[in-house]
Amino acid sequence: MIKWQVCSEYQVRPNVALNQSEVIILFFLISVMSPTVFRERGYRFYFFSREESRMHVHVYHSDGEAKFWLKPTIELAQNFGLSLQELREAEGLVRSHEQETQDAWYKHFPS
Secondary structure, X not given: OEEEEEOOOOOXXXXXXXXXXXXXXXXXHHHHHOOEEEXXXXXXXXXXXXXXXXXXXXXXXXXXXXXXXXXXXXXEEEEEOOOXXXXXXXXXXXXXXXXXXXXXXXXXXXX
């Protein structure tokens, strides 16, 4: 039996027992509900479905998570545990992948 724990609305870690079918369903839902836009330098940039309509991207790193608004300008919306240096690096990656991320947003949220 595999053990997992949902630590936040975005990530899953070992701890709570799930059977194999539950694990498969969980990872399917994660991939559909929070699709990855890109990964770079240890960061995962993704959307979380069924959230607010303002364009934004979530960032996961082993040290924490953050959320950046993409419109009207790129700016930090939330930070949970990332250092100032990590936030600067993440923001730089958001800026360098701005068009790719916006295109992915319109594809994932077509309306």
